[in-house]
Amino acid sequence: MTRNKKLLWALLFLAPAIISVIILRLWPALMALHESLLAPRASTYSFENYTYIFSDPVFRGSLWTTLFYSVIVNPLQIAVALGLALLMNNKLPTTGFWRTLILLPVAIPQSVSAVVWSVGFRPDGLINALLGMFGIGEQRFLTSPEQALACIIIMVSWVGVGYWMTFLIAGLQDIPKSLYEAVTIDGANSWQRFRYVTLPQLRRPLTFVLVADTVANFLVFAPVQILTKGGPQGSTNLIMNEVYTRAFLSGDKGSAAAATVVLVLMVLIIVLLQFRLMSDKGAD
């Protein structure tokens, strides 16, 4: 078959996907860029919207909150997921059953989890009741500027840990047994086996999970909108909620578009990393 004929066939197969990419991703992204560069009172393109949002303490606060949240939530989820994956990899009896239980929340929409946890976090809810069992007094949780973000972190981790654990279990199962046998003969203890065999062998799945988890947590919206609406005192105003508030509650189109472009650029960088990890497998 000639090159041109192959190209024609390829285009035919790719047509629906290419059209969707253009209409559903590239075109809206370009529209956002266009709108973000049109300042409210100017007739030509300018960076006015960008200088405006970056000088706005609310937007800057939301960037910092998102950064702070990412630095806590991602390592926390991965550490718990890795710990559980390591335990499950020992293939003790009934492990499969517990693994399924931990995986269950993955299937639940975040909005439903948020509704359930919002009842749990009520002053007279289940969590205060459980803490009371240990003699801990009633906490304010979602209405406390110090505790609200932690509540959201706990909630999204309940959903996320089982998902990331599945990736790490798959990675652990790929490590050749012979490597462990070799270092055991050399007298390595279990910490050394973890440090010198498991961790280096698990580098790729761990990096993938870190990157994919970062994207997912970056765009957390439902829990914020349902549990706190960004409050109290902006303590949970993550970037998605900030964009939503600007676009639909304040109706400030230009600055919402600028915030969207900033958001997409940040996600794009992480996604490019994720894509590289997915593509060049084995090429260390």
Next chain:
Amino acid sequence: MRNMSARGALQLAVIAAFGLLFVLPLWWVSISAFRPEDDIFRYLNPLSLWTFFPNRVTFEHIVTLWTSPFARAIFNSLFVAIATVAGGLVVCTLAAFALAVIEFPGRSLVFTIMIVSFLIPFDAIAVPLYNVMRGFGLQNSYLGLILPGIGNGLTVFLLRQFFLGLPSDLREAGMIDGMGYFQIFWRIYLPLSVPALISAGLIMFIFQWQAYLWPLLIAPATEYKVAAVAIAQFSSAYDVNFGVIFAGAMFVSLIPMVILVAFQQYFTTSVAATGGKE
């Protein structure tokens, strides 16, 4: 338990503790859905056996739920998720086949642009996408809900990986028999790809079932409201009925959980294939 060391028993205890911790909220939701409204918070302080087991059982919340607009929302969610899986499988398998099998100039560039654009979750561009879709008049329509879900980067990637793994002898034999690309796709590749298609379908189903921001924007009308949005709005209503909320949460969780557990093995395979394994 046969021959388990003390260390093994301790590890199992930790696993079980986490398992129970993860399932506790779901358990609480489910039993609360079956107990009278007055009982839901009554047994929380102090904790007792009745916190976790209902002593009076009622089906009133279930009945209220299914006779409310929520029944429609569940139907909408199911319809949208299934249509997304169907449409998405067509779009993604065709694209994956071209990217895996047909050698055309510029293939790796198309592959990169496509996967990267689809990997950006559409929540990130929900606001401008909303403006575009509104321009097409797709507000409050099933099409508006379904369309953004049909292009999925993980799915295209997963299917392409799978197609690349099939021996090239197969398509060469097809070529010799005079088959065109479409016949090779339809009669050779698709029948061999059922496990990969199930994994891909599962990814798209769960993704669409969980969508919140997009349906909130594009389909606020009661007629087209999906369950994930309906339940959130239930809970912020002035006269909240917790029993009904819990009953709703139970059903919205139960449907994807049954599907996930039934297809867990495919889910794990898809994870292994996209998870940057060596």
